[in-house]
Amino acid sequence: MTGYVIRRLLWIIPVLFAISLITFVLMHAVPGGPWDREKPLPRSVVERLNAEYGLSDPLPVQYLRWAGSLLTGDLGPSYRYRDRTVNDIVGDGLATTVQLGVMAFALAVIIGIPLGMIAALRHNGLPDYAATLISIAGIGTPSFVLAMLLVVVFSVTLRWLPTHGWEGPSSYILPTVALAGYPIAQIARYTRASMLEVTRKDYIRTAHSKGLRERTVVAVHMTRNALIPVLTILGPILAYLVTGSFIVELIFSIPGIGRYYVSGIGERDYGLIMAMTMLYAVAIAVINLVVDILYAYVDPRIRYS
């Protein structure tokens, strides 16, 4: 197991290298540069800026310089926010983005799993239909639609919650719910399917025929086994929360890092694009690894070698 984890960790390095190289090449293939403005800057100014930031060097030299400084923890300059480094920007926004993602994840798990369990235990009953309806709504409503609906209802009409910003708990509610809607539906869907599958297992029949109380059977025998497959989708869901949060950040003007990704590409802010891609890639790689390890930990039938 330790060997497996070490090999997986080491394998992340070449993957990140490949991703950074692909992103670097694609990014520089975008026509235009970071100095494009509505009113073009004078040629001499552009040349001076290019020289200052090393953008007139050959691309391999630029890549190596970027990779070299990355190894020392320096993400380089931002070409658009010239008074700040990428480290500053990431440092300012990362905590907010992580907070949003973690809260949405917690909400999705806290609501999604019980919802799926109740639906399965009352199979074809009213709770099942209610849960299915919530699943349909959650799967059909992308975060940006949910965000708009929530704002119209709770901010504009009822005036209960702020329309945007990230100051204090009342402003956390709408973005978190908007981001969690889709994961809630997915987790509920998988939990329900997994619970129904487990209900038919022999060991559940055995537990019932031993005369165990229904509550014991559900809590001890069903839930623990049914939640193992649900673990597998937590990886993709966390990845969705990591990469999908930018659109919620945009809609609610949340000062996280996600909103810089799209603007960074639009503004050819090379330093910012590279940093965002690497950050997201690392996050996804680590999430996948943790979920795989967790999976082996809770399911003794799984052995990695």
Added chain:
Amino acid sequence: MVTQSPTLGGPTALAPRPVISPRRDAFRRLRRNRLALMGGVIVVILLVIAVFGPALAPWHYRVQDLEALRANGNRPLPPLSPGHLLGTDQLGRDLFSRLLDGAQISMSVAIVVQLVVLAIGVPIGAAAGWFGGRLDNYLMRFTDVVYAFPDLLFIILLSVVFQATPIGEAMDGLLLIFIAIGLTAWVTMARLVRGQVLSLKESEFVEAARAIGVSDRKIVTRHLLPNAIGPVIVAVTLGIPSAILAEATLSFIGIGIQSPRASWGSLIDDGSRWIQSEPHLVIFPSLALAIALASYTFLGDGLRDALDPKLRSRQ
């Protein structure tokens, strides 16, 4: 399960079970799953709308009904206006007709992206699983890299890189959407097919086929792929909502479909500016999107249950 014979009670001979082909059995179970059936019916309707809708639409998607707009004080027409069932946008374009055109965009994304996924994923997965060894290693390492890419960001990057090129401008930007989403989505398919081929390769019927001298290519095309088709169909169906969602997201942030053509995602974006005074401009495209996403998802769920051999012929 099927072969277990309940012989406990006396000498009565077992009645022979009616023979049901796997396909029929799967279809029967799919029909019993109401949610999946409903999804399937809606998917068929959506596909019909996608093919014939734009031709039958009361207006062309880019035509502006300026007269009606002026009569309404230059404000978007509300739903149930004469001649405009769902109203118009702020430029006097018929929302219903634009939704029909949007259906064509979403459904073509649904289908073409999955064709790209099949075209890349199946050969790579099948080759990796069949040949194994070093080729498997290289192909799967490559797959790992693409898998680790934050996909939505990769799609956005690709879209921006190629936006101003002929590829980006072809088909109002649709071609680029197909390619960008397809290039990130094939990974799951490649892994799935590889896994299927690996397990089927060791099966007895493949061994038998090899023993009587069937060529490698025939074994792959005649024995392996047909047997792997069930999970592939499920993966394709469940991949469709993700592709539709990716396109809608892309168009919502303004780098997908190019105006004046509009997909459901860009209609939602356009309408979002009017959401307080004219909520119908957001509500109808959102509903269309929701119906499409949920239908494919539940059809996919139903297909998975129907094609799962473990569940066959459960009493």
